[in-house]
Amino acid sequence: MAIFPSEETAYDALNAAHWISCYPFVFQSVICLLRGGVLAYLDETPNGASFDQIGQKTGLSQGALKVLLQAAVYFDILNLRDGLYSNTKTAHFLLTDKIVKANLDFAQDVCYLGLFNLLESLKEEKPIGLETLGQAETIYPILSTLNEPARTSWYTFDHCYSDKCFSKALDILLSSRPSTICDIGGNTGLFEAACCQRDSELRIMVLDLPEQCAVIRRNMLDQGFSNRVNCIEIDLLSDASFPQISADAWWLSQFLDCFSSEDIVEILRRVASRLGDDDRVYILEPFVGRQPFPMGDKCLAAFSLYFTAIANGKSRFYSFEDFSELISRAGLKIDQMFEGLGTGHTLLVCKKAYI
Numbered sequence: 001m002a003i004f005p006s007e008e009t010a011y012d013a014l015n016a017a018h019w020i021s022c023y024p025f026v027f028q029s030v031i032c033l034l035r036g037g038v039l040a041y042l043d044e045t046p047n048g049a050s051f052d053q054i055g056q057k058t059g060l061s062q063g064a065l066k067v068l069l070q071a072a073v074y075f076d077i078l079n080l081r082d083g084l085y086s087n088t089k090t091a092h093f094l095l096t097d098k099i100v101k102a103n104l105d106f107a108q109d110v111c112y113l114g115l116f117n118l119l120e121s122l123k124e125e126k127p128i129g130l131e132t133l134g135q136a137e138t139i140y141p142i143l144s145t146l147n148e149p150a151r152t153s154w155y156t157f158d159h160c161y162s163d164k165c166f167s168k169a170l171d172i173l174l175s176s177r178p179s180t181i182c183d184i185g186g187n188t189g190l191f192e193a194a195c196c197q198r199d200s201e202l203r204i205m206v207l208d209l210p211e212q213c214a215v216i217r218r219n220m221l222d223q224g225f226s227n228r229v230n231c232i233e234i235d236l237l238s239d240a241s242f243p244q245i246s247a248d249a250w251w252l253s254q255f256l257d258c259f260s261s262e263d264i265v266e267i268l269r270r271v272a273s274r275l276g277d278d279d280r281v282y283i284l285e286p287f288v289g290r291q292p293f294p295m296g297d298k299c300l301a302a303f304s305l306y307f308t309a310i311a312n313g314k315s316r317f318y319s320f321e322d323f324s325e326l327i328s329r330a331g332l333k334i335d336q337m338f339e340g341l342g343t344g345h346t347l348l349v350c351k352k353a354y355i
Contacts, residue, residue, distance in 0.1 A: 022075075025071065026071075026075050027107070027108075027112075029068060029071045029072060029075065029077070030075075030077060030094060030104070031104070031108050032068055033068070033072055033077060033078075033091075033094075034094065034095065034104070036058050036060070036068075037057060037058060038054060038057070038058060038068075038069075038072075039077075039087060039091050039094060039095045040095060041054065041057045041058075042054075042078070042085060042086055042087045042091070043087055043091075043092070043095055043096075045086075046086070047084070047086075048079075048081070048084030048085055048086040049084060049085055049086075050083060050084060050085075051065065051066075051069070051083070051085070054069070054085060069085060072085075073085075076088055076090060077090055077091050077094070078091060098160065099160055099161075099343065102153075102156050102157045102160040103157065103299065103303075105149070105152075105153040105156065105157070106153050106154065106156070106157035106303075106306075108153070109149045109150045109152075109153035109154075110133070110150050110153055110154050110157070110306070110310065111129075111306050111309070111310060113129070113132040114127075114128075114129025114130060114131075114132045114133065114309050114310040115129060115305065115306075115309050115310075116129065117129040117131075117309055118305060118308065118309045121308050121309045121310075121313055122308060124313070125313045125314050126313040127139065127307075127308070127309060127310050127311055127312055127313040128309065128313075129309040129310045130310050130311070132310075133146060133147075133150055133310070134146065134147075138311060138312040138313075139310060139311045139312070140209060140211075140212070140258065140311075140312075141209055141211050142211070143155075143211070143212070144211055144212070144214070144215050145211075155188065158187070158254065159190065161254070161286065161342065161343055161345070162190075162253060162254050162284070162342070162345075163190070163342075164341075164342030164343050165284065165341035165342025165343070165345040165347075166190070166191065166194055166342075168338075168341045168342070169253075169282075169284055169338075169341055169345070169347050170194060170195065170198060172282075172338055172347060172349070173249060173251065173282055174195075174198060174199060174202075176248070176249065176280065178202070178247070178248035178249040179201065179202065179203065179248055180202075180203045180204070180205070180246070180247045180248050180249075181195065181202065181203075181204045181205070181247055181248070181249045181250070181251055182204075182205045182206075182207065182245060182247035182249070182250045182251065183204060183205070183206045183207070183251045183252075183253075184206075184207045184208075184236070184250065184251070184252050184255055184267070184271070185207070185208055185212075185252060185253070185254075185255030185258070186206035186207075186208045186212060186213075186216050186231070187208075187212060187216075188212075188215050188216065188219060189206070189215070189216035189219040189220055189229070191251065191253060192204050192206065192216065192220060192225065192229045193219070193220070193223050193225060196223075196225040196228055196229070202228065203228055203229075203230075204228060204229045204230070205229075205230050205231075205232060205245060205247065206229060206230070206231045206232065207232050207234050207236070207243065208231065208232075208233070208234070209233070209234075209235060210233040213231035213232075213233050216229070216231050217231055232245075236263075236267055236270075237259075237263060242270040242273070242274070245274065246274060246276070246279075247274075247279065248278070248279055248280075249279070249280055249281075249282060250271050250274075250275075250279070250280070250281045250282065251282050251284075252281070252282070252283050252284070253282075253283075253284040254284060254285065254286075256268075256283065256285065256323075257285060257286075257307070257315055257316065257317050257318060258307070258311065258312060258315050259312070259314070259315050260312075260314035260315055261322070261326055263314075263315075264323075264326045264330075265326050265329045265330045266330075267330075268281070268326070268327065268330030268331075268332055269330045269331060271330075271332075272330055272331040272332050272352055272353075275351070275352040276352075277351075277352070279351070279352070280335070280349055280350065280351055281332060281349070281350040281351070282347060282348070282349055282350075283327075283347070283348040283350065284341070284345055284346070284347050284348075285317075285318070285323065285345065285346060285348070286300055286317060286343075286344050286345050286346070287300075287317070287318060287319055287320040287323065287346050288300045288301055288304070288317050288318065288319045289319045289320065289321075290319075290320050290339060290344070290346055291344040292340060292343075292344050293344075296343070296344045300317040301317070303317065304316035304317045320346065327348070327350060328353070331352065331353050332350040332351065332352060332353055333350060333351060333352075333353040334348050334349070334350050335349050335350060335351045336348075336349040337349070
């Protein structure tokens with residue numbers, strides 16, 4: 001039975017509804033199985049292990065282990081045959097798939113507690129759940145100082161998706177042979193390092209919050225690129241002014257989904273005001289409805305709720321249709337579009353629109 005069937009009987013729909021009511025318990029039991037070492041141990045014992053053997057491995061009491069393994073069997077995470085427990089195929093992917101692991105850790109360490117405040121966040125359009133991680137108006141100024149494991153899980157989740165599409169995106173960007181790039185939202189400087197490694201003459205300007213600029217400066221110094229990367233500290237939402245700079249290419253990677261629709265239009269308008277006829281804006285985003293597999297769209301729709309409850313209260317992963325309208329409103333037009341980069345990113349190459 002499909003958990004969320006598109007062509008469903010009443011019986012299927014009822015079972016799906018029951019599954020939804022159980023999901024928090026399923027998720028937390030999986031976290032225990034992973035972090036308690038049960039799935040890893042059973043992966044090393046393909047012929048299965050007994051209750052007592054798993055108990056010796058985990059150190060859990062008999063009562064605790066029974067309730068956890070009972071849940072795992074009925075949630076189809078573990079098999080139980082002839083008194084021996086073994087991993088299902090689902091357990092295998094929970095244990096070994098890097099994207100699944102990044103999603104799980106992000107959901108548990110960054111989002112789980114804060115999502116309890118989702119309804120209040122929706123009503124107030126403020127990230128009420130952020131208080132579970134720290135005191136700030138948005139998550140971005142405190143990213144580099146989040147407590148562990150939240151900090152590592154956030155950056156792993158972010159990089160897990162962007163890293164897979166950087167190589168192809170860089171091929172497209174550098175094919176126009178820009179001499180200067182302005183990166184808005186540099187994060188930790190992975191993009192800057194990749195650019196500097198690919199083109200020894202390239203110069204890069206980064207616009208970001210002071211806290212992120214400090215991280216980027218340290219990383220560029222460590223990698224020997226500090227003389228080619230200049231960080232400009234700016235809060236794009238509160239600063240009325242915009243730097244009087246020019247660049248051949250403007251780069252915005254997984255950045256605009258951190259803002260509301262109106263904020264995106266304002267940011268892109270500011271960029272458009274600095275463009276010459278030959279300058280281009282490169283926007284790299286995962287769009288809901290444009291993922292190569294249906295589960296990808298479901299994941300983006302789910303993780304959009306993180307922005308509401310925890311990150312900033314107003315943004316989301318956008319559909320291409322909604323996003324392209326914002327580009328037009330900002331005075332830009334899409335010149336080229338490259339789909340299917342990495343795990344499902346789209347690279348939009350935009351130029352100034354003249355009416």
